[in-house]
Amino acid sequence: MEVKIPSYVYIQKNAINKLSKVLERIGSQNPVMLTDGIVRELMAEKIEKLPFGGIFIVEKASILQARDVVLNVGYGDVDAVVGIGGGKVLDVAKVVATELNAEFVSVPTTASHDGIASPVASFKENGKPISISTKPPIAVIADTELIKSCPKRLIHSGFGDLISNITAVKDWRLARDLTGESYNEVAVAIASMPAHLMVKKAKEQGFRLEDDIETLLRGLIMSGVAIAIAGSSRPASGAEHKFSHALDYLGYGSGTHGEQVGLGTIIFEYFYEKAYNDGDWGLIRESLKAVGAPTKAEEIGLSKEQVLEALSYAKKIRRKRFTILEALDLSKEDFEKALRETEIVD
Ligand SMILES: [Zn+2]
Known part of the structure; x- marks a missing residue:
């Protein structure tokens, strides 16, 4: 059995600055980003400098949302899906990356559960929890400065x-x-x-x-x-x-x-x-x-x-x-x- 584990893990202050280097290292030519409205606004300046072919805002953690993104991307030549956000964003990004057979880069903005690097996406469909196996992240970029500011309850x-x-x-x-x-x-x-x-x-x-x-x-x-x-x-x-x-x-x-x-x-x-x-x-x-x-x-x-x-x-x-x-x-x-x-x- 072949086990895939993250090749790049950064857990440090301003780790987010490593993102473009990581994309380069994994040879990504056409990455897309999934995030939420708040994170997007918060990091607008940093995000603009990154070479994303598309930015998608995740509103709801659902399979439908993941499918929507996949359809929008159109199975083009997207080679990496970067999820920047909390559990909701990462879960959708995992499914999108798996569907597109692209690399998944996890950039958590909270430390609320072990989904930040796991090959499992969890959703609630019709009020019932379900889990889907996905590919593990090739990189995890945990910016401690960013994560420290998340609500204490999530920590x-x-x-x-x-x-x-x-x-x-x-x-x-x-x-x-x-x-x-x-x-x-x-x-x-x-x-x-x-x-x-x-x-x-x-x-x-x-x-x-x-x-x-x-x-x-x-x-x-x-x-x-x-x-x-x-x-x-x-x-x-x-x-x-x-x-x-x-x-x-x-x-x-x-x-x-x-x-x-x-x-x-x-x-x-x-x-x-x-x-x-x-x-x-x-x-x-x-x-x-x-x-x-x-x-x-x-x-x-x-x-x-x-x-x-x-x-x-x-x-x-x-x-x-x-x-x-x-x-x-x-x-x-x-x-x-x-x-x-x-x-x-x-
Ligand atoms: Zn758990």
Whole structure:
């Protein structure tokens, strides 16, 4: 199996200035750019200097939007698709690049989830979440100066998505041991090491934007690489993601993806600690608290009943992905106890 991982990764102040060099290095003659209205305005001066054959404004994260761009481009000789923006823009850009068989260059303006470098695009179609496999980015240009100015909530969301790798890889290990699923230690190490590092740092010193944004971005980009190596989201998505998807399906609460999986990570780390003596849910909770991420259901507009319903609904999601949910067959009482003990609900 051939694994494609990014050839160029820049995580630094003013990294955006590297974009024209990167386009040159990958031999792009006819790149197009996808962005949103705000970013376009913000960076008008810089963007104008770049050799784009077309600039498209992404209004909605949808497959339709991606198709629209593809039709507009007309399968011409576009050889690179540069996405500059948040998750919405990057998801559409990934699909467009894949459709056009062009290189994808990811220029995230937030650090809110691991989609910034992953070969997966996530959309909501008719209110239901779906994911599409796409080609991985050939380059990731993360401008820390730009990203630092994004809302704090998006940064702690990225933290939640990164540390969810801790329970995700345990689920994978469980699947290997109990069902014989193939397993990749390199992908596991790449996904989980930055997550553990981030938790430890947060516990010791909170989240210091100036120093820690780089570590967070590096971790999120490595999650994307781990997904590319594994050939699926396995190393970055386990039971805690099923819980988050369940909330999305049910339409409960107001949490971001990262906030939801952060709560899910506390819950399933709790069960790993109780059932397998492998985990420290208190540490996960402390670290989320230290970065200002929610650790209580009510903080993202969820009632106890809604969380319980989502946890039992989570068992129905992606049954083929074996997780602790399948291994333990947890009851409503088990969930209630976990929520009480972890103080996710009072
Ligand atoms: Zn995620």
